[in-house]
Amino acid sequence: MTGTAVVVGAGIGGLATAIGLRRAGWSVSVVERRTETARYGTALGIHPTAQSALERLGVDAAFGGRAVPYRGARIRTPEGRVLASLPLERIERKAGRPELLISRPHLIDALLAALDAFGDVPLTYGENVFDVEALVTGHDLVVGADGIRSVVRAAYFGERSGPREVGTVAWIGTADFESGIHGETWGSGRFFGMTPVEPGRTNWYATVPGTVPAGDLPGYFEGWHDPIPRILTETDPAGWISYGIRHLFPALPAFVRAGKVALVGDAAHAMTPNLGQGACTAVLDAEALARNVARHGRSALPAALRGYDAERRRSAQRVAFGSRGLHRFMTTGRTGLRDSLVRLLPG
Template sequence: MVGAGVGGLATAIGLRRAGWTVTVLERRSRLERYGTAFGLHPTAQAALDRLGLGEALRARAVRYRSARIRRPDGKVLAALPLERVERKAGRPELLISRPYLIDALLAEPDRLGGTRIVYGQRLTDPDGLGADLVVGADGINSAVRTARFGTASGPRPVGAVAWIGIAGYETGVYGETWGAGRFFGMTPVEPGRTNWYATVPEAAAAAAATPDAAAAQLRAAFAGWHEPVPQVLADTDPATWIRYELRHLHPALPAFVDGVGRTALVGDAAHAMTPNLGQGACTALLDAEALARAVAAHGRAALPAALRAYDGERRRSAQRVAFGSRHLHRFMTARRPALRDALLGLLPG
C-alpha cells in the first residue's frame, strides 16, 4: 500500500480483513491531522459499515440535514437536497472532521493489526517492492500511477484557488453562497465549531507573502457579502487557514488497474476531482471497500480477475462523479451569474 491517507488506510483495513499481510508506505515523516470536514454520503457510510468502521465514525460525526444556496446579498436561491438524500437512503448525510476520520481508521489494533506503516518512504519503483499487489493511494501526484500508467493523465489546474478553515463557534447558517466567479460555504463539523471553505479565481488570488496579507486578500474578495461570511473570516486566525490550488486528474484514466493484475489505484490517485460535490473522501472509501471485497471474493490465486472486477465496479462510477464535480464547479463559478441564479430560483427553496 502506497499512501496513508483516507483511501490507503481504509484499503489496508479491508485487505487485512481479507487475510492479507499489508505494509503501508507513507512519504511523510508522520501522519498530518490537517484539514476540516469531510462529507460522508450514505453510500460511503454503508461501505464503512462493511469495513467494520461505521459505528466508530458515527460516534464523532454530525448530521447534515439543512442547507441553502444563497446569493451574496443573502437571498436564498435553493435548498441543497439533503432531505431527499436522507429519505431515499434511510440515513442522513454526515460530516466528520478529517483528523477524527484518520484517527478512527488508525484507532483499534484489530483493524490494522499486523500492518506496518513505514514513514518517510518516497516511492520510485513499484517493481522494487516485491509485493503480490501494489495499491496506489498516494494522491493526485501519485508515483504509482506515473510508474504504471505513464503521464498522459495527470494533475491539471482549473484556474481557481481555495481556502479552508474552522470558526470557533456555530454560525447556524449552512450551505453555500455563490457569487460571480467565487463561492463561500459553511457546514457544521462538531459542537461549537463551523467548517468553512472559499474559492476565488486564480487571477484574484496571487500568492501572498504572509498569512496576514493572504487574509486581507480573501477578506476583500468577500467584502460586502451577507453575514456571517465577513464575520467568519474576521474571527478566524489566518495562520490556521489552508490554501491550495484546485486541480483535478485529466484526462480520465482508461483503467484503475494494470494489465498484469498486480497494481490498483484508489482515491485521488485514480480520479482526483474538484471538491464541489463533496465526494472526494466518499469515492476513496467506496474504492477501498470494493477493492478489498473483490480481492476477498476471488482469492489470492485469481488476483488479475479480482482487479478487473474492481475496475468494472468502480471506474465509470467514480469518473462520472469527477466529471459532474468539475462541471458543477464551472456552474458555481460563472462570471455572469444572472442566468445561473435564475435557474437555481426554479428549484425548491
C-alpha cells in the same frame, strides 16, 4: 494469509484499503512519504453509501461517535437571498440516514485505530517510493493510494493523465462559533460555504480566482451576507489552509494494470471539491477493491482487479466529471442566468 499487499499512501483511501485487505486475510503493509499521517483539513461530507462502506470495513463505531448530521443547507446569493436547497433531505429520505460531516483528523484517527487493532500491519513513515517495479516484484498486489501526483500511476499507467489546475484557489478553515446557517453562497467567480463540524464550531470554505494572499481574502467577500464577514474577521488566518484546485485529466482508461496493480482515491480520479465526494469515493474504492479481492482470492487476482475496475471506474469518473462541471457553473460570471437556473431546482 491469502497473499501479500503493499499500499502506497496513508491517507483516507490508503488506510481504508489496508483495513479491507487485512480483513480479507491478506498480509498488508503501508508506506507513506510523509513523516506522519496528514491530519490537515476541516470537515468531510460522508454520503450514506460511504457510511455503509465504512460499516463493512468495521470502522463505523469509531467514525460515528464524532460525526454530525448535515441538514437544512441552502444556496444563497451574496445578499442572502435563498435560491435553492441542497438535496440533503432527499438523500436522507432515500437512504434512511442523513449525510454526515466529520473533521478529517477524526476520520483519519478512526481509520488508524481500526488498522492498529490488527496488530500486524506495519505503517512506515518517511518512505519515498522510487522503484515501483521492486514493490510489484516483491508483492502479490500493489495499491497506489498516493494522491494526485501518484508515483504508482506514473510508473504503471504512464504520465498522460496528471494534475490539471482549474484557475481557482480554495481556502478552508474552522470558526469557533456556530454560524446558524449552512450551505453555499454563490457570487461572480467565487463562492463561500459553511457547514457544521462539531458543537460550537463551523467549517467554512471559500473559492476565489487566481492567487490571493490571506490578508486579501476578506475583501473578496466584503458586503456579503452575515455571518460570512464575521467568519473571516474572527478566525485566525494562521489556521487557514489554501490550495490551488486541481483535478486529474484526462480520465484514466483503467484503474488496474498488469494483474497486480490498482489505484484508489485521488491517484485514480482526483476531482475538484465542489460535490464534496473526494473522501467518499476513496472509501468506496477501498471497500470495493478489498471485497473483490476477498471474493476471488489470490489465485484469481487479475479477475478481482477487473471486477474492481468494472465496479468503480465509471462511477467515480462520473462523480469527478460532475464535480468539475459544477465548479464551472458555480464560478461563472453569468450570475443572472446561473441563479435563474438554480431556482428551478426542486426544493
